[in-house]
Amino acid sequence: MGKYKLRCITCGKIYESSEVEYTCPKCGNRMGTLEVIYDYENIKIYREEFSKYENIWQFEKILPIEKGSYRTPLHVGGTPLYNTPSLAEELGIKELVIKYDGTNPTASYKDRASAIAITKAYEKGYDTIYCASTGNAASSLAGLSAPTKLKTFIFLPASAPIAKISQLFIYGAKVIPIDGSYDEAFDISMKIGEEKGWYCRNSAINPYLLEGKKTGALEIAIQNNWNIPDYLLVSVGDGTVISSFYKGFYDLYQLGLIDRIPKIIGVQAKGASAVKRVFDKGEPFLPDDIETNTIADSISVGKPRDVIKACKYVKASGGYFISVSDEEILSAIYELSLKTGIFGEPAGATSYAGLKKIAKKLGKEAKVAIVITGNGLKDIKAIEKFVKLRKIKPDLKAVREVIEEYEN
Numbered sequence: 001m002g003k004y005k006l007r008c009i010t011c012g013k014i015y016e017s018s019e020v021e022y023t024c025p026k027c028g029n030r031m032g033t034l035e036v037i038y039d040y041e042n043i044k045i046y047r048e049e050f051s052k053y054e055n056i057w058q059f060e061k062i063l064p065i066e067k068g069s070y071r072t073p074l075h076v077g078g079t080p081l082y083n084t085p086s087l088a089e090e091l092g093i094k095e096l097v098i099k100y101d102g103t104n105p106t107a108s109y110k111d112r113a114s115a116i117a118i119t120k121a122y123e124k125g126y127d128t129i130y131c132a133s134t135g136n137a138a139s140s141l142a143g144l145s146a147p148t149k150l151k152t153f154i155f156l157p158a159s160a161p162i163a164k165i166s167q168l169f170i171y172g173a174k175v176i177p178i179d180g181s182y183d184e185a186f187d188i189s190m191k192i193g194e195e196k197g198w199y200c201r202n203s204a205i206n207p208y209l210l211e212g213k214k215t216g217a218l219e220i221a222i223q224n225n226w227n228i229p230d231y232l233l234v235s236v237g238d239g240t241v242i243s244s245f246y247k248g249f250y251d252l253y254q255l256g257l258i259d260r261i262p263k264i265i266g267v268q269a270k271g272a273s274a275v276k277r278v279f280d281k282g283e284p285f286l287p288d289d290i291e292t293n294t295i296a297d298s299i300s301v302g303k304p305r306d307v308i309k310a311c312k313y314v315k316a317s318g319g320y321f322i323s324v325s326d327e328e329i330l331s332a333i334y335e336l337s338l339k340t341g342i343f344g345e346p347a348g349a350t351s352y353a354g355l356k357k358i359a360k361k362l363g364k365e366a367k368v369a370i371v372i373t374g375n376g377l378k379d380i381k382a383i384e385k386f387v388k389l390r391k392i393k394p395d396l397k398a399v400r401e402v403i404e405e406y407e408n
């Protein structure tokens with residue numbers, strides 16, 4: 001076999017990469033998302049080859065890209081992993097490491113996927129790329145394609161947080177703000193993208209993108225000195241980020257670099273828990289869509305596009321899904337910022353909200369990793385209840401009175 005092939009998540013049919021562009025022709029878009037499988041036996045990788053602080057391209061041997069093709073010059077990946085012993089003690093678990101992806105070039109986990117999308121667009125000879133997004137995939141694609149010659153079209157709900165929308169304009173993307181939901185923007189983008197023959201940057205359609213996202217798992221293994229956590233918690237909307245964590249650990253396992261895969265726990269907002277619902281109903285994991293209502297805009301997904309893969313992978317890991325309320329998400333943002341200095345956007349801090357909920361159940365011997373997938377500055381409106389700004393007269397007496405209040 002070549003370096004890799006593509007396998008349908010539902011029927012298991014294996015394709016050469018030249019045979020299919022996005023999803024399994026037999027099973028269709030949602031049922032037939034593809035996984036990239038490598039010739040693991042013939043790929044030799046040693047732990048020593050990986051460095052902690054490099055970007056995602058250090059993993060080139062297990063990425064579906066060609067030697068010498070375009071690589072973004074921006075520093076994608078190589079984000080920090082923080083060990084937080086006092087927080088672990090407070091939660092009653094043995095160890096807590098926090099992977100913080102808000103330090104990526106456009107401030108979210110999505111840069112890992114966009115980097116691969118742009119490389120593939122160049123390899124395949126496209127001149128235009130597009131995505132549907134709740135905001136982060138959008139700003140990420142816009143930012144990473146800014147220094148390239150690719151034309152970039154973005155479809156997103158006009159209600160997305162203003163910081164994410166502002167990123168699009170500053171990076172010069174062509175923006176189609178839909179007066180509707182992410183799910184509607186997604187369907188429209190697919191129709192137009194097909195009509196126009198543009199390259200699709202959506203992880204649930206384009207199989208290569210999840211490979212970029214899996215680098216977060218590879219980095220956790222390396223940064224934690226190959227001490228693999230018992231549990232990994234991550235927030236879930238469409239289901240590709242969570243699938244990518246399983247895939248990253250799975251690849252390391254297949255390559256003989258680790259001897260187990262963490263139990264992967266998906267955390268959804270209560271008002272948008274479509275994947276949890278499908279998982280809880282059990283196999284065969286059939287899509288079952290819902291209306292959404294949550295402040296966590298990035299995971300406000302009622303028609304998750306990668307639900308089958310997410311459910312199968314989470315099951316294979318021995319994990320499960322939980323949900324948390326918007327109030328729990330808001331408290332998690334505040335508490336995590338206060339205790340660690342890590343400020344996540346709502347969908348980012350959702351993993352911490354989930355951990356707070358189940359830490360006791362995981363037990364005092366549990367070694368846990370959580371992923372904070374987006375920077376808190378992406379959505380300032382969501383945390384306005386914590387911002388108690390008042391104007392103080394510019395005189396010393398008034399300032400002294402306020403300081404006294406703080407001190408008491």
Ligand SMILES: Cc1ncc(COP(=O)(O)O)c(C=O)c1O
Binds near residue numbers: 345
């Ligand atoms: C910050 C953040 N966290 C989590 C997610 C969830 O990823 P997925 O939709 O792949 O489940 C997203 C997706 O947009 C996101 O932007």
Ligand SMILES: N[C@@H](CCOP(=O)(O)O)C(=O)O
Binds near residue numbers: 113201237299
């Ligand atoms: N909610 C996501 C959806 C698209 O991102 P993808 O990386 O799964 O394609 C976002 O807009 O960030």
